[in-house]
Amino acid sequence: MGLLSKKDAALIKDPLTDNNPITIQVLGICSALAITAELEASIVMSVAVLFVMGSGNLIISLMRNIIPSKIRIIVQLIVVATLVIIVDLVLKAFAYELSKTLSVFVGLIITNCIIMGRFEAFALANGPWRSFLDGIGNAAGYALILIIVGFFRELLGAGTLLGIPVLGNPIPGELSGVYKYGYENNGFMLLAPMALITVGIIIWIQRSRNKELIED
Amino acid sequence: MEKRTDKNSYTILFAIGMVLIVGSLLAFAASGLKGRIDENKRIEKQQNILYAMGVNENEGNSAIFVSTDKVADEFSKYITKQLVIQDGNVTQDDEAYLIDVKKEKALAKKEGYSRRLPLFIGEKEGKTFYIAPIRGKGLWDAIWAYVAMDENMVIQGAYFDHKAETPGLGANIKQRFFMDDFIGEHLMSNGSFKGIRVAKGNADPKNRDKTDNEVDAIAGSTITGDGVSSMIKSDLKLYMPYFKNLKNK
Numbered sequence: 001m002g003l004l005s006k007k008d009a010a011l012i013k014d015p016l017t018d019n020n021p022i023t024i025q026v027l028g029i030c031s032a033l034a035i036t037a038e039l040e041a042s043i044v045m046s047v048a049v050l051f052v053m054g055s056g057n058l059i060i061s062l063m064r065n066i067i068p069s070k071i072r073i074i075v076q077l078i079v080v081a082t083l084v085i086i087v088d089l090v091l092k093a094f095a096y097e098l099s100k101t102l103s104v105f106v107g108l109i110i111t112n113c114i115i116m117g118r119f120e121a122f123a124l125a126n127g128p129w130r131s132f133l134d135g136i137g138n139a140a141g142y143a144l145i146l147i148i149v150g151f152f153r154e155l156l157g158a159g160t161l162l163g164i165p166v167l168g169n170p171i172p173g174e175l176s177g178v179y180k181y182g183y184e185n186n187g188f189m190l191l192a193p194m195a196l197i198t199v200g201i202i203i204w205i206q207r208s209r210n211k212e213l214i215e216d
Numbered sequence: 217m218e219k220r221t222d223k224n225s226y227t228i229l230f231a232i233g234m235v236l237i238v239g240s241l242l243a244f245a246a247s248g249l250k251g252r253i254d255e256n257k258r259i260e261k262q263q264n265i266l267y268a269m270g271v272n273e274n275e276g277n278s279a280i281f282v283s284t285d286k287v288a289d290e291f292s293k294y295i296t297k298q299l300v301i302q303d304g305n306v307t308q309d310d311e312a313y314l315i316d317v318k319k320e321k322a323l324a325k326k327e328g329y330s331r332r333l334p335l336f337i338g339e340k341e342g343k344t345f346y347i348a349p350i351r352g353k354g355l356w357d358a359i360w361a362y363v364a365m366d367e368n369m370v371i372q373g374a375y376f377d378h379k380a381e382t383p384g385l386g387a388n389i390k391q392r393f394f395m396d397d398f399i400g401e402h403l404m405s406n407g408s409f410k411g412i413r414v415a416k417g418n419a420d421p422k423n424r425d426k427t428d429n430e431v432d433a434i435a436g437s438t439i440t441g442d443g444v445s446s447m448i449k450s451d452l453k454l455y456m457p458y459f460k461n462l463k464n465k
Binding site: 034035037038040041065066067068069070071074075078082085086089090092093094096103107153154157158163187190191 | 221222226227230231234238241242245246249252253256260277278379380382383384385435436
């Protein structure tokens with residue numbers, strides 16, 4: 001890849017596939033259930049986590065030699081919380097509309113276990129550049145699943161994508177598109193259990209394609 | 217040998233240092249940006265009020281406010297009077313829109329305080345709109361609305377918003393398919409205040425019957441919907457005496 005050594009490239013690539021934080025490490029499930037009813041929310045959350053994880057991993061890695069091990073979890077928590085609050089304040093001042101969409105996610109980002117997990121498992125033991133890549137990679141792996149789940153939940157649950165109707169008009173009397181042939185939106189897709197089942201199906205597909213991932 | 221970073225004294229000093237740095241960083245950011253944030257909130261209130269009375273730039277199915285650079289002009293053009301109602305006394309106050317409904321609601325719980333109720337009167341195309349702010353609880357956090365009514369307390373427009381309802385479910389109260397259902401709905405029934413219920417299993421999903429005091433609920437958003445019903449009931453009812461006086465004039 002020229003730009004990145006083979007080992008560095010793996011930091012980005014692995015979390016996208018065989019070491020995905022959601023489907024393999026089973027982290028960050030809570031937020032994956034909470035916000036994937038709409039594709040737009042999934043994308044916004046993905047971008048936010050990408051930013052927080054990239055910069056958070058970098059900061060923790062730079063501080064790794066001076067953090068007292070006894071209070072390292074608290075220090076990690078403070079770093080995430082500070083980052084998120086500062087971003088929120090800046091958005092409120094300069095991009096108010098965007099900040100209103102994001103406000104729901106602020107709390108969810110701080111408690112996202114992928115972030116704490118990567119701080120603890122990677123950034124505390126590795127240099128800044130590699131930690132930064134690891135953060136970006138894991139956030140991208142998280143984003144990938146979020147967007148897939150969000151795509152199917154919004155499509156099947158509401159018949160829209162990014163708020164735009166793609167399957168026609170479901171209102172009785174004005175039916176158009178697939179609704180004319182008796183298709184109906186599945187409201188159940190909008191509820192949390194179906195997010196879990198969708199993630200389950202992704203895990204199933206992934207493991208049946210790569211048998212090495214199956215645990216005994 | 218024990219590492220330097222494992223010592224108790226180091227840990228305590230580190231913690232103190234970190235708190236000082238992070239604390240001042242956050243305080244600095246918060247106070248530095250406060251002016252801009254407050255200005256954004258003020259503009260948003262004006263946009264919300266104008267939206268409720270139908271001054272907006274709606275396109276297709278999406279709700280769009282008048283743009284931020286035009287809002288101050290539009291606000292002074294359309295909003296002709298701002299009133300504050302307290303203890304039945306009506307006074308004019310050009311900054312009534314800055315009244316914090318959340319604070320007023322909290323104060324009203326104390327005895328001996330009667331809530332200040334802001335009411336904005338707008339004129340558009342010869343029609344008069346009475347716009348009231350209301351506030352209540354959703355599933356996760358606060359929900360609020362600006363409701364525009366005519367002199368008979370028939371709703372002419374509404375803007376709903378929320379702090380943290382679930383995206384795709386309760387958050388849809390700020391979508392047009394929900395807000396527009398309120399237009400034309402009667403708050404009164406047989407001369408007394410009834411409010412509007414966000415109803416599940418409504419026999420009228422297309423909302424043709426405007427006098428049934430019901431609009432269709434959003435699937436999967438029961439608690440947010442109930443919050444909407446109850447804030448309409450509790451907050452808009454307080455404006456009833458004003459509308460009664462209006463008729464007796």
